[in-house]
Amino acid sequence: MKRKAQSEMVGFGLIIIMVAVLLLIFLSISLKKTNEDITENYEVEAFIQSILSYTTDCEIDYGMNYHNLRRLIFDCAQNKPCLDERPSCEVLNQTLGEMLESSWKVGNDTQNKGYLFNLTIEGEELIGFEKGNKTNVNKGTSQVFDQGVDIIFVVYN
Amino acid sequence: MVNKKAQMKIQQMAFMLMAITLFFVMVGLFMLSTTFSGLKNKAADLEEQNVLLMVSKLASSPEFSCGQAFGGQIVNCVDADKLMGLIKNKETYSSFWEVNSIQIRTIYPETSEVECTAQSYPECGIFNIHSGGNSAGDKSIFVSLCRKDLEAGKIYNKCELAKIFIGF
Numbered sequence: 001m002k003r004k005a006q007s008e009m010v011g012f013g014l015i016i017i018m019v020a021v022l023l024l025i026f027l028s029i030s031l032k033k034t035n036e037d038i039t040e041n042y043e044v045e046a047f048i049q050s051i052l053s054y055t056t057d058c059e060i061d062y063g064m065n066y067h068n069l070r071r072l073i074f075d076c077a078q079n080k081p082c083l084d085e086r087p088s089c090e091v092l093n094q095t096l097g098e099m100l101e102s103s104w105k106v107g108n109d110t111q112n113k114g115y116l117f118n119l120t121i122e123g124e125e126l127i128g129f130e131k132g133n134k135t136n137v138n139k140g141t142s143q144v145f146d147q148g149v150d151i152i153f154v155v156y157n
Numbered sequence: 158m159v160n161k162k163a164q165m166k167i168q169q170m171a172f173m174l175m176a177i178t179l180f181f182v183m184v185g186l187f188m189l190s191t192t193f194s195g196l197k198n199k200a201a202d203l204e205e206q207n208v209l210l211m212v213s214k215l216a217s218s219p220e221f222s223c224g225q226a227f228g229g230q231i232v233n234c235v236d237a238d239k240l241m242g243l244i245k246n247k248e249t250y251s252s253f254w255e256v257n258s259i260q261i262r263t264i265y266p267e268t269s270e271v272e273c274t275a276q277s278y279p280e281c282g283i284f285n286i287h288s289g290g291n292s293a294g295d296k297s298i299f300v301s302l303c304r305k306d307l308e309a310g311k312i313y314n315k316c317e318l319a320k321i322f323i324g325f
Contacts (some may be wrong), residue, residue, distance in 0.1 A: 005166060005169050005181070006169075009169060009173055012173060013176065013177075016177055016180065017180070018180070020180065024184065024187075024188070026186060027217070028191070028269070029182075042213070042298075043168070043298060043299070046298045046299045046300070047299040049232040049233050050232075050233050050299040050300055050301045050303075050318055050319075051232045051299075051300075051318055052232075053233075053234065053301040053303070053316045054265070054301070054316055054317065054318055055315045055316045055317070056313065064254055065313065066315075068316065087298070098265065098266075099264075099265045099318060101312070102264050102265045102267055102318075103264050103265065103318065109159050132238065132274060
């Protein structure tokens, strides 16, 4: 009789322990902090918004009207040249490359380990820059324009 | 005999209930400690978010922003000519800013590490708007630094890539 009561007690206790452990696992998964950091993504967004207004040296006409980078992207998509006959894509490629080099220092001893910049038109890559190493911790943004132009920029920490 | 058996059963049940209650109390304490251990980190993250929002707000304030001077279409636009006005009146504005330091640096095209004054502007790269106190907690954000430039007798809008550094 005593043994029956004791075995019932042990069985009941085991069930309680199993339920408690499952509850703990469920709670730890639901309360887990996500890796997404909205603040740092804003830093990358501000970079893209700021570079689009940059005044390039690609002239539209003889009235000292220079393209900004946003306009240059559309001209590159349509293969329009600058006034001095330079291909707009060449100017765009050079300007973007230098901007990225100046703005995002990449290396093993820096906060940023690498970056990826992609400019696509209707899914096809127009210009791409990649430097450093890709990591699991990153901050990025995507800007969509008219005519199927899309900019994706990711910085790896 | 029957009474004793029943009493034993009741006693066993009572002990079981006490043990379960104690166990759940321990589980609850463990969960609370796990939850509250992340609160400090969350508070620090929130403070950093607020700081970065404040940086963005400062960059968009009338003292810095381009307004309609450059067509009103430019996002994150800082007027370089306004900055020169702020630099000239640095003493007047010293108590206006609620931060320790404000500096704007041209990132692209790369310019010399020359501080902007009435003599060096626009051939300079560093605008020291406000400096004072310990600026160990610097936060920064990219902006478009725009000004009116003169070439071949014609005025046009010229925008460069810069960064605004705020010290707290």
